[in-house]
Amino acid sequence: MACVYIPVQNSEEEVRVALDQLPRDASDILDILKAEQAPLDLWLIIAREYFKQGKIEQFRQILEEGSSPEIDEYYAEVRYERIAILNALGAYYTYLGKIETKNRKIETKHREKEEHFIMATQYYNKASRIDVHEPSTWVGKGQLLLAKGEVEQASSAFKIVLDADRDNVPALLGQACAEFNRGRFSDSLELYKRALQVYPDCPGAVRLGIGLCRYKLGQFEKARRAFQRALQLDPENVEALVALAIMDLHPNEASGIRKGMQKMQRAFEIYPYCAMALNYLANHFFFTGQHFLVEQLTETALAVTNHGPTKSHSYYNLARSYHSKGDYEKSGLYYMASVKEINKPHEFIFPYYGLGQVQLKLGDFRSALTNFEKVLEIYPDNCETLKSLGHIYVQLGQIEKGQEFMKKAAKIDARDAEAFTDLGELLISSDTSAALEAFKTARTLMKKGGQEVPIEVLNNIGVLHFEKEEFELAQQVFMEALGDGIWLTLLDNKVNIYAIDASASILQYKDMQLFRRLEEDGHSVELPWNKVTVLFNLARLLEQFNNTEAASILYRVILFKYPDYIDAYLRLAAISKARNNLQLSIELVNEALKVNGKYPTALSMLGDLELKNDDWVKAKETFRAASDATDGKDSYATLSLGNWNYYAALRNEKRAPKLEATHLEKAKELYTRVLIQHTSNLYAANGAGVVLAEKGHFDVSKDIFTQVQEAASGSVFVQMADVWINLAHVYFAQGNFALAVKMYQNCLRKFYHNTDAQILLYLARTHYEAEQWQDCKKTLLRAIHLAPSNYTLRFDAGVAMQKFSASTLQKTKRTADEVRSTVAELENAVRVFSQLSAGSNLHLHGFDEKKINTHVEYCKHLLEAAKVHREAAEREEQQNRQRQEAARQVALAEEARRKAEEQKKYLLEKRKQEDEQKRVRQLEENFERVKEQWKSSTSASKRRERPENDDEEGGHSEKRRRKGGKRKRKDKSSRSRYETQEEEADMMDDQDELEDEDANMNYRETTHQMDDQDDAAGENAQDLLAAAGLEDSDAEDEMAAPSSTAVRRRQALSESDDDEQPNPIRDNTDSDGEVRDDNDKPDEDAGLDDD
């Protein structure tokens, strides 16, 4: 046991003080020291001992006493010891100050720290006053400056010492430390080395310094040896142990980590309060998932260390631990604490990343953004950070910037499938092609890496192909995603062997027997949850291929296994709706509503179906419910309500203008509301256009329709036939028939496969207005062929033929052929009307018999007239023919005469020639006379032309005669025209208002489809129009039920109105001045007066 002996003054005796038994009260010792005037080095020894034992108070008491003025006075000669005491005090305060440096948190402590440093400075200055050259004082000062962080000055202090004695070990060490702090590791290393040379037995700390320098210089092997040597010298050297452990850990190899952790553990066992070791242990346990240990260790570490970076590390560990446990609030706080301990982000960046993640999780995007950006500054190529930033920018709405980051991330690590997946997900909403590329790259990478491609990625690829209309590819991908399963059996058409009872087949889309039977037959009907979506998408695709049967089986298998899958119900409902099986469709939607009674899509669909089913009140309630379910934010429901109001405005057969106006106003308000929410909602715009057109603002509505049409044609997913029709209606209303016709025709071809009788009716009406009777008739015949049970069309065809005939008979110039075709047409019209008349007894349609009979009578009457005309025309023709014949006869006679003449002449000539020959032979000298005869033969050839001229003259006279005939005919025609006009005038009054209604009806019909908007359920409303047409005639039937003739008449008229427009009276009335036969069938007029 170490002892000190305090010599007793004036004696040879000594007081023996056992160093481990120093009295608790330092005053006792002080008394002895003072009393015996013990040498100052004893004071120092005792003070140091107290310090070693941690009795700081006693230590300070002794030293302070030892540096008191009395002592200075008394021991004035003993300079070195006095300096030593002062230096010791200086060092002590430096230490205190250093501790405080680390505890920067509190303001008061900060001040204390300053005070400590001031004290230390005072002591050192005092020491300096005793001896300026004392190296230990300078070393002390240097240490103080180092502690204060004034590295340059510290270095110069050490330099003073070293200049005096270049082998001063403490100064060397001090300088080395200064150099180390200045980052000049090689200089520092040199200094350490010299210290070692000068003082080979110096403590392990020097080796540690060398090791650290080497480590910093990257000479890991040498560093390791230095640490090991330090450890040899002092097996308990925790720092060396920790340093070695860190070096073991860093290469990140399993064996290294194990060794490293063993060392850490030993360090922990030796000295449980080494923060560094604690942090590393905590780190280790974090990775092994022992969060409890992590917390304990880091808490200890935090308690024992004041070193900023270490604390930061500890906080980081703690934060991470909470982070991984999902306690974002707490982990956020600790990350924050960790970040606070860091001066510059590049010292320790991880907490920033962690903090960013937590903030991202908590939705604080801006803060997360700044943190991630800090990380990116240091690691500009860090994929994870780039991806996180990308996500944040997307969340913040800066899509382009987000994509930029994502693309960068994907570019940096071209083998990171995840980056591409993320990129793809990001791009889905903005750029489907690029997204598809990204997903495909991801898939290829995963395949190359031998990884199984996740179903989600395949699903996304499939959907993107689907959206790009690459259906085959989409199918391949979906099948790949699905792999093997029951669906293969289902798609193989093998299930069709199970026949369904035809009477039960009305429920075929609800049938689940199929799967039970399959199960009974030993197939296992299994559907893993992660494949449901893919299967659903495949079914959608099959629908696209029009393979609705297979699609329905897939939807049903989904429902068989997952009866809560609402969308499958809705698709099945949509399929049966498309097949016009409304009852089944409603049942299916109700199934969906059983799962979730507030599902807005299902409610909207139900409303739609109810409307189709003519259940107006219910439909309105359902639409309301749908709207309420989404707080009015669902534009579909709002639009549906708008449409409802619109239909309601025009539906009422007893037209109440006030009610109509309210409904229209309401509809307009609803459309506008949707437009405010979604400025680009085509359906709302279309609706608004319709309301405007309804009010007669054709120019505005035309603009709207044109824009909607342009917008709609840009997307393959929007099928807006109605806007085409509406536009055509506007053209029609503005009298631009040619364009209207083109528009209707294009619409028919583009959207309806030419199958829509209603549009054909519009088309026919346009032809009618344009007075293209034959086109009108042909169009109506086509419509009848498409919709055979729509008798209205037959009536219209009859009217068209009647009109055609009347107008032909009115014409001033007619050929017999025209009249003949008029007669034929009238006969057809009579037949059509008669058939309708006969049919009306059987209540096949809602026409009034009387009305039809009026038409029959009128046509018959026209027919009579026309027959007369025909006969006249035929007679005329006959006469003409006869005349022509006669003329021809004349011509022929002429010809014959001419020919005979010629013959005669020929013979004459021949004879003459013969004579001549004779004469020549006989009388050559008579040559002159022969010449004369030749001349006479040429004049005969001139005469030959004359008969042709005669022919011409005959032609002229014929024409003249024809003209005369025409005049006669004109007289007759004026009569018939008069009748027509009579009729028109009679009908005009009714028609004027009815025409409006009719136009309205057209609009109403077409807008039926508007509700077919974005279509979450994707129901296809192509048949809506057809159904609307049917519904309409049904309505007519209902209306016909009351036997009031007046009402019925009106309906019939309103129907016929499709075609019977009041013709503007043309003013070629000059012929009206001519003779009129007023006695022409007065009963006909009387019949019409009944109107």
Next chain:
Amino acid sequence: MKLAGLKSTENAHDESVWAATWVPATDNRPALLLTGSLDETVKLWRADELDLERTNTGHCLGVVSVAAHPSGVIAASASLDSFVRVFDVDTNASIATLEAPPSEVWQMQFDPKGTTLAVAGGGSASVKLWDTATWKLIASLSIPRPEGPKPSDKSNSKKFVLSVAWSPDGRRLACGSMDGTISVFDVARAKFMHHLEGHSMPVRSLVYSPIDARVLFSASDDTHVHMYDAEGKSLVGAMSGHTSWVLSVDVSPDGAAIATGSSDRTVRLWDLSMRAAVQTMSNHTDQVWGVSFRPVGCNGNRGGRLASVSDDKSISLYGYS
């Protein structure tokens, strides 16, 4: 099995061609193709070059259906004005003009023995049967009105009869209506038997399988072709694939395939063993109103033939093998 395009005649008619059938071969000539059109004419064509044999006029409004007697000697054509004209195929001599007002005329078919002509009667909700010897109306097979308190006009108009088909044994007659139901009659007793349900849109064409008197094929506006067991009242299969109305269906003489024509402008060939479309012909540019397989004749018809007619005014001929 497959179809191979042989010949296509553009502008075969002046207007849409709405009906087509094959007139069976007689002793002195091969089978002829008979077509009817909106242009009010009926034309006879000689295969395989589609040479025009003759143009029959005399109809008003469009010709909606044509039918040929199994003997190949006489044929019938019907137009929208509800007249049926029966004529001698070789001479075009009118044999009879049939009408049964107020019933309209839609699809027609001679029974396999040739003693009766069945005519779909449209809004009269009945099928009219005409004796081919006397040309007298012998029966009117009416679809019973659905039970209910008020048999309204509405439901009646939905039973509008569009199509008829005789079973190969001549004992059954099926008719399809606007509302999608198919009614089956026992001809001998002139009695309604039952409905076949499954369609909810107009059934425009029906045909029995020549090899199984129970199997009936139906084409509907709901884009589906159904295959029924007409006796057992069960739906054997539903085939989907057309993107628009299926307007016409015919079964191949060997009973192994059916062909369909649709508003989607295609002609499809379906393999009945797979119940799937095996071929899609898209040479027409408008709705295909009629498809017809040439019956197998005794005098050496080489290979099967299918004809299709369309709104695009053209006729197409395919080899079927």
